Amino acid sequence: MAGDLYGLIAGLLQGMTHAQLSDEPQRVAGLVVPYEEGLSKRQRIEQALANLTQEQLAQLALNFGADRSDIPLDEAGRKVLEANDPPITxxxxxxxxxxxxxxxxxxxxxxxxxxxxxxxxxxxxxxxxxxxxxxxxxxxxxxxxxxxxxxxxxxxxxxxxxxxxxxxxxxxxxxxxxxxxxxxxxxxxxxxxxxxxxxxxxxxxxxxxxxxxxxxxxxxxVVRGVGGRPKNLIFASRGPKPEIGFADAINNDIIILSGEESCMVYDRPISASGLSWSELVSWWSEVTPGSNAAQLGARLQESLASDAERKLFAMYFKAYRPALGEALPALLPQVYLHYDPAIVKTLRRRLPLPRQRMDFLMLLHNRQRIVIEVDGKHHFTEGDHPSLKVYAEMVSADRELRLAGYEVYRFGANELVGSGAEAKILDFFDKLFRLHRIRN
CATH class of the missing domain: 1.10.533 (Death Domain, Fas)
Known part of the structure; x- marks a missing residue:
């Protein structure tokens, strides 16, 4: 199939003039066809397609198919992209x-x-x-x-x-x-x-x-997803835990009583398609007039607690924002999952809720929620000593999240710093996006 797809795309490009090859593939599909004096069209096309993967060829087919209303070309690309998907018999x-x-x-x-x-x-x-x-x-x-x-x-x-x-x-x-x-x-x-x-x-x-x-x-x-729609996302905390009350308990409308300056609260309705970066930027520009995407990114980075978290966050946007554009899912840092009021400290026979915050959360289409945790030594130790109790609490909280429909992925902090970190981050998100069929 990949060979057939290569031939289809090469044949389409071969039908263009030299001038068209220099413009149309880049305009339609982001494909640069190099030009050097003396090169034939065939040589230019071979150089442009030489190192493309099957998935990249398939995406080219989808782009050209949409631009030219070419159903066979579109179909050839989709067959390649679906090669590992469960078939409809x-x-x-x-x-x-x-x-x-x-x-x-x-x-x-x-x-x-x-x-x-x-x-x-x-x-x-x-x-x-x-x-x-x-x-x-x-x-x-x-x-x-x-x-x-x-x-x-x-x-x-x-x-x-x-x-x-x-x-x-x-x-x-x-x-x-x-x-x-x-x-x-x-x-x-x-x-x-x-x-x-x-x-x-x-x-x-x-x-x-x-x-x-x-x-x-x-x-x-078919996906399991999480029941209900997300509301009142409290995230990007960079200071003391905020104190929360209900403005309307019937509608589950919250109000920040104190510590509002230390966190962000996204209270717009979130559709079945999830929450994208562009939607988050749009909300931010309304609540903070004059701000832009770069300033939002800088504000979110202020909540990150380690070099490992900062590396993952930066690589995500560097690698996928240009490729996915409007389709890029928002990567929300430091999101409150459970919330204990401040008064819990004064209550007897009442243990704090586990996992108050998640390191990162992504809200994808069809109620799918992705939790990404970056584990430092405090996830496994107590007082600098290995602790089975701390570890057991962590895996117990993971089980509860998965049973509720969340997907939970963990990185050791050491994986995200030093040599090989970038490749590991990109490999993870590439596989995650394929799994959830997120494409530009």
Whole structure:
């Protein structure tokens, strides 16, 4: 597949002029095609593509595919990116088709919906004996003008939906349950029926928004996530622990009674897509007029407690902010998880809650929350002596977090300083982003 993808991209570039090679690949996909006097187009292309990984080639295919509405190129890229993902088997796709019966698009035209994701313009003569008619003509005839001629199972076979990428198949299902196709009980019942089938392969349709009061569903891998929506993020503490009260206990609206200057409180609604760096910057610019992203980054760094934490934080933004842009998840330092009021010190028979703060927190799509801990010696010692008690408290708190749906990742502080630290940090976030399908 990677060789085929290389050939597709090289062929696309070969069709450009020398001037286009110097401009279009960089504009569309960030690919620099070097120019030297005397180099042929083929030599320039070979130099530009020589050291790219399979994933980088695939991302190029997605970028060029989107820019040129090239479905085969986009599909080739997605197949490479999904190489290690759980497959949606042909059995599941067949059962999905049967659940849809003879109606994929509901109130919309089938050819219109399918044509967004599959090539329907190729004339088909042999199968139907209808010279010059395209697959789009056949779909419109047999699915829209004469409902019942074709089943959705037959449609899937004709358009290639039994063998396409997971992403393309999922996009087709998103259209099938879009409120423009189905609404009310019809939509709700179809989502339930499809999810029972998709769950067998580890996928589902989940609500991610609304359109005029009607649910919008997105196709995703099944994830456990954390129940409920995050609210009142208290983070980046750089001084005494703040004292908190309720402005409205019914709505869970908090107020900082003292120590407000030592922490930050993000109180905007957080959507199902998580919290991005750009959203955090937007909030910061409103609560601190005249401030920018660089000043926010500097403020967050003031809360970091060690060289290891500072290294991880700096490398994250240096490596991924240029690549991910608006899609970069916010990396929140020193986030309060549990909160004991100051009066807890005066109470009897009351132990403090464990793990008051997390070193770093990321809020990703679909209620996924990532906790990153940087462990110094105080995580394993008491009074400079190894302590099984301290260690047991730490792993017990980890268990509780995982059972609540959080993902917890630990680094030893020594891993994040000295030679090899940068590579280790980048390797971790590369794998984390692949796991959660975070791409620009």
């Amino acid at each position: 042909q059995i599941t796709r067949r059962d999905v088709a049967r659940a849809l019966g003879g109606d994929l698009a509901g109130d919309r035209g089938t050819a219109e919906v399918v044509g967004r994701y599959f090539v329907l313009s190729t004339p088909i003569e042999v199968l139907f004996g209808s010279r010059g008619q395209s697959l789009a003509d056949q779909v419109e005839r047999h699915m829209d003008r004469n409902p019942g001629d074709w089943s959705v199972e037959r449609l899937f076979s004709e358009i290639g939906a039994f063998d396409c990428s997971n992403a393309r198949f999922g996009a087709l299902l998103e259209e099938a349950v879009h409120p423009l196709s189905r609404s009310g009980e019809d939509q709700a019942g179809m989502v339930i029926a499809l999810n029972k089938i998709l769950a067998l392969d580890g996928y589902e349709l989940v609500q991610e928004g609304e359109l005029s009061g009607h649910p919008i569903f997105a196709f995703r891998p």
